[in-house]
Each structure stands twice: as structure tokens, then as C-alpha cells.
Amino acid sequence: MSEQDHEPSRLNRRQFLKYGAGAGAAGLLYSSGLQARALATKSRIVILGGGAGGMAMANRLSRRLDGARISLVEPREVHHYQPGWTLVASGVWNPEKTMRPNSRFVPNGINWIRQLAAGIDAANRKVELEDGSQLDYDYLIVATGLQLNYQLIDGMSPDLVGSHGIGSVYASIEGATRTRDAIDAWIAQGSGKGIFTAAPTPVKCAGAPLKMTFTTLSRLEASGRREAFQVEYMAPGDALFTQPYINDFVKQRFDDQGVTRRHHYRLSAIDPQARKAEFTFVGPDSEFTSHHELREAEFSREGERKVVTGYDFIHVVPPMSAPDYLKSSDLIAQDGPFRGEWLDVDMHTLQHNRYPEVFGIGDVIGAPINKTAASVKAQAPVVEANLIAQLQGQTLPRRHNGYTSCPMITGIGKAMLVEFGYDNDFAFLPSFPFIDPRDESWVTWVMKDRMLQPAYYAVLEGRA
């Protein structure tokens, strides 16, 4: 097993400035009595995944726990700011802007295991690693993120992104860059049909398929030949977005901008050489079911309706789920809408429903909304407080209200700050009284373009 304590190579200028500023702020915190006291414990804590959720928890727990043996299982050396990928695919950002070394964020004293997890034995509290070794834990934080299931679309592979008119902002940073190039090539053609799809499963950043449509519309309008391009949006359900007001707004805006909407169709196959896509009618009950349930229904149906259509550009949104090794573990939901596909946690306490020593954070959890970095910001303090309470045998003190946020880009240069939670039919939960979530705004765009990435890094460091 290749494990080693993470040691910074040197104190660079950035760290010096940060710690200088941080020292002053820490002084303020101590003097005002706001700094939480560290809890002494010898517990073995394993954090699966070093994305937004895992890294935030690594930083928070390393500060809150004294003597804990914390392991972070994360093979990647590069941390990707995924909320920036839509801006890369829209031609606004350079891809380099979204990447930072993971070593910048991994706290000292953490056992950073640069491997993939291969399995979880929840009954015996063991994580199996890629090299066959095992990692015992007393407490487990599942922050694996999710898995992109391109293979569930016949003929589709992430390697195709950027060729044959295929784009997919989700594939990777390279995929987002190649998506930008594919859109460029389509616009350079001067005319043609573009199809934008959505997935029949919960997805991360549910606004991304809509954002890609809106930013492409901006670029088509800027080309001066908007009328020469056909744009279609194929949705697997009746809704385009969970939040009711925004859903109605987007539908109306698509209609106003000449986007043809078709509902209850999922992308089921693609023929890249012929530039043809097959869509399968999935019926009005498809929304927010797991792909597992969808496939069961699909395979049991005779003579299902299919539509095959040509395209010049297609934006593919793959079905998504928890990673395979998690799906084959006992931590996966056994019943309900997330069965077989997502982590089985209480969506308020974020504690596992059957294994109290296990908590979940981020995209992997079974919840109707919440697969955004903004959700991680809201979830991290809940997991921290509840895990520490669990360590002490106390009642879990904090509840997550489902807060999630999507800066809904409605064109290159404008956006809406959509923040909402579980309650009251996904009612708005605005953070700023001076920003109306129903308004398109330049300031919201500036936040997306300039401020949310710094805020994200503060979340990674456990500072926000």
C-alpha cells in the first residue's frame, strides 16, 4: 500500500500570505471565543474521495479532532473545479483556470492514500483498495462523487466527445474543452441542427445541460445567423429543472428563443459516423426515478416508441449513479427511489440509514436535489457536527435543509442566482436579500465568473 503522510515541500508565497492573513483572523476567532475546541480521539476515520466534499471534511476534521487517524483515499494529483467546466465549454474560460494541485488542499497530518477504492465491507468496517490491501475504519465518510454511465447509451463513449459533432461538458476537463471545439465547428458550418439532451437520472449540476443550451444560443446569436440553426432540447421528464419557478422560466425562455422542446425522451443510442441519435420514449413516470428502475420498466415493455434523428451537434448528458464498487456494497440504498443507485443516507442528518458510523456528503448521496458544490458547502458543517456528536455518543445536533445553488447562466454575460432547499416545494433560499433569484443579473454572472471559484476553494480548506 502506498501511503504516506502529506508533507508540504516548502512554504511558498501563497501559503505565507494566507497563513499571515489566517493568523490574524485566527487571533480574532480565539479572542471572540468562536473557535471550536478540538476533540481528543484515537478513532480511525476514512474519507473516500478527495473532491469538494472529501477535501472539505479532511480539512474540517483535521482541525476539530486531536489524535484521530484520518485517511483520505484519493488517487488524483489534480483537483478540478468542475463548476467551471460549463464556462470552459462555452469558450469563456481557459481550461487551465479550473485546475489546482490537490497537494495545496490536503492538510498536514492526513494519511493521503493515492489509490482508488475497490470495495467496501460495511459489516466489518473495511475499505478495499485498488492494490488489494484493506483499510480498517471506525468511521467512514463517503464522498466518492458519482459515476458517469456513458455505456448505457448504445454506441456512446467519452472518447467520442469532440468528434462527429458530439459534445459533453460532464466528461472531463478535456471533454469540456473538446465540447467547446465541437460547438465552434458547428457554428463555423453556418447552419445545422443541434440537439441538447438531459439524463433520466439525478445528475450533478442539474443546471449544466440548460446552461450549455443557453450559452450556445448566445454564441449562435452572436454569429448573426441564428435563424440558420435549429436547436432542440430533449428532456426525459416533464420538467427541465427541479425548482418550479425556474422550470417555468426556462421553458418560456426556450420557447422565446426558438428552442424546440420534446419531453419524455431519453437518449438511448448514438451512431457517430452517421450523426444520428436514437431517443426512447420513457413515459411520464420517468422523472426522478433511478436508472435502475427505468431499465426495469424499459426491458419489460414491448414495442417501445423510438425516434431516430440526425444532428450536426449533440450535447450528451450521461446517466449517472454512485460508483460501481459502492453499488455492490451494503451501503447502497435498498429501497425507495434511490435503490441500487445512490448512497443510503438520511437526507437531513447525512448519516447512513443502517450504519451509524457512516456519513455521506456530496454527489453520491441519495437525495432529490443536492448534487452541487454549493450543497457541499452546506453539508460539510452538518457532517462535521454530526460525526463529532456520534463520536461522543450524543444526539446528532445538525440537520441539512437541502440547500443547493445553481447560478443559472441564461446567456454569456448574465445569470440568475437560484438557491433553494427541500422544503415547501423546493422554495427559494436566497443568501443575499439584494439579489432576487427570479432576476437575470450581471452581478450574478460576475459572481459565477469571478467569485464562486474562490469561495469553492475556501470550502475545500474548510473555511467556508
Added chain:
Amino acid sequence: MTMTGILTILMYALAPFLWLIVTSVVLLLTVQLLAHLRGYRILGYRCLGANLAAIAVGLTGLWWIPLFTHSRLAYVASVFDWIALIGALFATAILAWLVLHPLSFLLRGKSASSA
């Protein structure tokens, strides 16, 4: 949000523009210092040209500030958008004045000043 959180966000937000901030501050301080060494006093010198030029520089922000943020003036729509943009224009004009006013003194000399 803790103070460290705010500082962390500011640090990451300002880092790409550190060169611009440092250059602007150096320019501002250099011009102010040179002018002060030659007898310039901020309230003791008047120059309509510098005032108008600073206002003009501020107003150019209507074009370049939205552009700098990958946007356009047409998208400055809500009341808060305008408050933010006017604040940015005002700050730009003040900074321009703090450079142009002493610069004008240096170029024109004391002969033009009238207390």
C-alpha cells in the same frame, strides 16, 4: 462565514489581479509622492482638466467593466446591478483623479495652482 473564510475567499479572488493591484498602487504612490515633494497639496491645487479627465476615465467603465467580466452593458439590468456598476465607475473615477490631479500639477507646475 468566519473572518478566515472571508480572507481565504479574498485571497483567491485577488490573486490573479495582484500584479494589476500592485502596479496601480505603485503608480498612485509614485505620482503622489513626487508631486508632494514639489509642493503639491491635494486641496491647494485646482485643475478643471484633471477633474474632467477623471470623470471621463470613470465613464469609460461603462464599456470596459462589463467587457472585463465577459459581459456587456445591456445585461446590467437589476437595481443592484446598477448600484454595483455605478460604485465601480465612481471608484475608477476617484482612482483616476488621485493620479491625474497630482500628475497635472507635475506637468503644469505651481503657476497654474490657485488656493
